Amino acid sequence: MEVEKHExxxxxxxxxxxxxxxxxxRSRFLAVGSYDNTIRVLSLDPDDCMQILSVQSVSAPPESLLFLEVQASIGGEDGADHPASLFLNAGLQTGVLFRTVVDMVTGQLSDSRSRFLGLRAPKLFSINVRGRRAMLCLSSRPxxxxxxxxxxxxxxxxxETLEYAASFSSDQCAEGVVSVAGDALRIFTIERLGETFNETAIPLRYTPRxxxxxPKRKFASAEQMENGDDDDKDDPLSDEQYGYPKAESDKWVSCIRVLDPRSAATTCLLELQDNEAAFSLCTVNFHDKEHGTLLAVGTAKGLQFWPKRSLVTGFIHIYKFVDDGKSLELLHKTQVEGVPLALCQFQGRLLAGIGSVLRLYDLGKKRLLRKCENKLFPNTIVSIHTYRDRIYVGDIQESFHFCKYRRDENQLYIFADDSVPRWLTSSYHVDFDSMAGADKFGNIYFGGCHRMSLTEIEEDPTGGKIKWEQGKLNGAPNKVEEIVQFHIGDVVNSLQKASLIPGGGECIIYGTVMGSVGALLPFTSRDDVDFFSHLEMHLRQDHPPLCGRDHMSYRSAYFPVKDVIDGDLCEQFPTLPLDAQRKIADELDRTPGEILKKLEEVRNKII
Incomplete structure (x- = not known):
């Protein structure tokens, strides 16, 4: 029976x-998406049926629409829940999900947000998750x-990619989803809600180093360096279940593994013999193109830490990839006087950090050939990064040293170092002038060299030799300035620049010893910096930590916090009572909804 009609x-x-x-x-609203890039909300009330209540223009024709009513239960001090909100979600043909709030009374649209999901136009379906309505968006990935x-x-x-989906419930599957994937019908359940990452564990024999x-292979292969205190012997029982047999206390076992991460299959496993242990590795392309990409591995023989640090000798192994990169063949090994803790390719040669010596090697027929070296580093070199003719060296307890290689003189010069002793645990090259590092006391910092001093070095015909002889603080003529300082409270053992989602911003990802993963996202506008700085300031006052410690003094545990805003603290804004949220929002000349939108935008840039 047709009640009303609208053109x-x-x-x-x-x-x-x-x-x-x-x-x-009955329902109150009807949403209609048109090919003229508009979404209209119509009334279904008998008094004003089919009347247009609001119109929203979008950037592309909508492919799918879905109303979603959410009841956000956020426990504040008063224990009250937030009122229910009605969201209108639209999947646009450009692969963007458009989301806006619908007023429950008037039908007006406000607080619109958008996010790129994939190359295909999202199809939206309503499902149930933990007794609540949820939304499934099917784009190039679900x-x-x-x-x-x-x-x-x-x-x-x-x-995998799905075509259609619907909510499904049975005795065996209370909250399931039935879907079409290609020419197959699938029923699955959604588990582990709230987890950010999907992880796949690949068991290894020893501790990965x-x-x-x-590079340049059809599959990505990884060389895993392992180092432990056990030995491999034939055992009728499962080694994975009962553990590997133990060797003597002063013996090392180590292996080099070529791994195909897609199939999690080990294509090559080389056990190091004669009490050798591997500590560093890198891929290197020498000027001699005969062998292509080679693998350099730094090892130590008979290394002992007690009663005092000693070793028999060190080696640098050079391996060639064979069988389309699936296996390794030893070309030769070069004996060195210390433990090569850092290796890096540099202009068709190999840089090695052996103790306090930075040495440049070239490829020979039977061993590596020394070209030049610098012995002026204070303790032990643990990391080497290169960019163009510049070398960034990390010392185990004296932070970063900026070096330059003069090809015409065949000399390595240190033109800048840090005045603050830092016990480095990880490092990453950010750009031409700056490095990111982490120390063993739980700090992350960025250090950079002043551009004016760098220009002087570049234009100095001696390559900084005269200034180096002058020196400052018994070190290099220039000092690394601290750009960023932030106390994590956990030892960071990995730093990497990455973009975790398509279209997302590049950020520095860090991993810690205790198993947490974090991200440092650079702000691109001054307005965002001011907004989040003030939000952080208000949350420090109105939402202090449970243990009663001052938040700023914690983030400045070793050095004063500098130019970093604590996103974890800002993310606690939605957990505040409504009155506290309104109070902070009024101080910032915003509404609580605008603050939540801003937090969501930053979160969506990362993950």
Whole structure:
């Protein structure tokens, strides 16, 4: 029985009816998406049926619409829940998910947000997750939008591309999803809500030390360096279950592993013999193109730490990739006087940090050939990064040293070092002038060299030789300035620059000894810096830590915190009571919704 009819100005692309509110018999709103890049909200009330309540223009024709009513239960001091909100979600043909709030009374649209999901236009479906309505977005990969701990989260699912989906329930599967994937019908459940990463564990024999990616191959292979106190012997029992047999206390075992990460299969495993242990590795392309990409591995024989540090000798192994990169063949090994803790390719040669000596090697027929070296580093070299003709060397307890190689003189010069002793645990090259590092006391910092002093070095015909002889503080003529300082409170053992989502911003990802993963995202506008600085300041006052310690003094445990805003603290804003949220928002001349939108935008840039 046709009750009402309404002529639309353009062809209808998609539509959706809002869920029926509790205690009512009919829904209030109808959303219609048109090919003229507009979304209209119409009334379904008998008094003003089919009247247009609001119009929203979007950047592309909508492919799918879905109303989603969410009840955000956020426990504040008063224990009150936030009121229910009605969201209108639209999947646009450009692969963007457009999300806006619908006023429950007037139908007006406000607080719109958008996020790029994939190359295909998202199709939206309503499902149930933990007794609440949730949204499944099917683009080039499936995404799930749901409420978790007071936040609306939109996270990708670790599953293959789906065409259609619907909520499904049975005795065996209370909250399932039935879907179409290609020509197959699949039923699956969604587990482990709230987890940020999907991880795959590959068991190894010993403790992994270093790994690199093998370049220019159809598959990505990693060389895992392992080092332990056990030996490999034939045992009828499962070694994985009962553990490997132990060797004597002063014996090392170590191996080099070539791993295909897609199939998790080990394609090559070389056990190091004669009490050798591997400590560093890198891929290197020498000027001699005969062998292509080679693998350099730094090892030590008979290394002991007690009663005093000693070793028999060190080696640098050179391996050639054979069998399409799946196996390794030893070309030769070069004996050195210390432990090569750092290796790096540099202009068709190999840089090695052996104790306090930085040495440049070239490839020979039977061994590596020394070209030049610098013995002026204070303790032990633990990291080497290169860019163009510049070398960034990390010392185990004296932070970074900026070096330059003069090809015409065949000399390595240190033109800048740090005045602050830092016990480095990890490092990463950020740009031409700066390095990111972490020390063993739980600090992350960025150090850079002043551009004016760098220009003087570049234009100095002696390459800084005269200034080096003058020196400052018994060191280099220039000092590394601290750009960023932040106390994590956990020892960082890995730093890497990455973009975790398509279209997301590049950030520095760090991993810690205790198993946490964090990200440092650079701000690109001064307005964002001012906004989050003031938000952090208010949260420090109105939401102090449970243990009663001052937040700023914690983040400045060893050095004063500098130019870093604590995102973990800002993320606690939604957990505040409504009155506290309104108070902070008024101080910032914003509404609580605008602050939540800003937090979501920054979160979506990372993950």
């Amino acid at each position: 639309m100005s353009g062809d209808v692309a998609c539509l959706d009816i809002a869920p029926v509110p509790e205690g009512r018999q 995404w799930l939008g749901y409420i978790h701990q007071g936040h609306f989260l939109l996270t990708p699912l670790s599953y 270093k790994f690199v990616l093998q």
